[in-house]
């Protein structure tokens with residue numbers, strides 16, 4: 001929901017841009033910090049969700065760690081002040097250059113996704129005379145009940161190491177003198193709204209940690225990954241994710257041994273509701289079968305609807321206030337890009353809309369700005385903040 005003051009402010013700003021409501025971000029971070037502190041759980045922010053400088057700085061100020069998926073994310077985390085003891089590096093295809101950068105930064109843990117990667121990290125660490133902390137990312141074959149494009153924990157997915165390969169992992173760990181085994185890591189997918197899924201994950205984590213302990217490996221860290229979903233249908237009414245319920249599942253169903261740390265890597269749930277993509281109607285095109293609202297933002301600014309048929313609330317914020325009598329019209333809300341898939345949503349009911357109206361695409365703080373591209377040689381999308 002935008003105040004009249006905010007909408008007036010938008011009138012003077014060139015569109016399109018991401019608008020960050022830092023109060024919403026703060027409320028969300030407060031809730032996550034309080035809910036995780038209750039059980040002494042450690043949260044690492046999955047920086048891939050949004051690496052906007054102000055956003056990352058605020059998250060860092062809460063004392064969360066950083067979960068990174070590239071060498072540049074590792075360096076960015078360090079630059080933003082995340083302690084090296086709070087930076088983890090996951091990713092199915094870490095290059096030698098990236099591994100070396102992370103070794104030079106002395107990050108405390110690599111989440112390793114294949115036996116071959118274990119051997120390479122060992123080799124590169126040995127060349128530097130270092131010992132790298134590693135957690136083994138395991139693919140537990142648990143269905144996350146989310147869009148199949150963002151499911152990561154099934155046998156058919158490229159992520160993690162399958163449980164039938166655990167003997168090879170154990171052999172490699174025994175041989176690799178420049179690795180220190182820290183624990184086990186899981187991440188089964190994103191935008192998970194069915195918490196039962198996490199209960200199933202806990203059962204698998206319990207089994208797998210037993211396997212490691214039985215084979216002589218002390219599991220110091222249990223990392224359950226991220227994935228907690230948000231309510232894309234209700235950005236104002238259900239703004240902050242239910243962190244309490246989420247962490248409670250792990251508290252109840254995970255076997256946590258004395259001295260063990262439990263880690264999480266939340267991305268979307270921390271940042272999604274804090275931003276909206278603000279654009280303007282360039283043209284209203286009334287076809288025989290369809291009415292199109294053609295915006296000055298498209299898949300180059302927010303790709304999720306086009307990539308995963310993801311739902312985002314769309315509002316004409318120039319017309320909501322005082323125009324209630326305005327009859328609703330169905331529009332296909334589309335962008336300017338030369339692709340038919342460049343459509344935010346079809347048949348969106350909006351008040352009759354006109355050239356110059358401001359359109360807000362809500363819940364765009366996660367995987368929005370970071371996935372923007374300059375396809376069609378588009379300008380880089382700008383950011384505007386509430387304060």
Ligand SMILES: Cc1ncc(COP(=O)(O)O)c(C=O)c1O
Pocket residue numbers: 046049067090091187189190191225226227228265266267268269
């Ligand atoms: C390894 C890993 N951890 C954490 C995350 C963050 O996920 P989410 O934004 O769904 O919390 C991802 C992205 O899906 C990931 O790949």
Ligand SMILES: N[C@@H](CCCC[NH3+])C(=O)O
Pocket residue numbers: 048150190191304366367
């Ligand atoms: N980028 C995706 C999720 C993938 C998360 C990264 N593993 C989204 O917008 O929903």
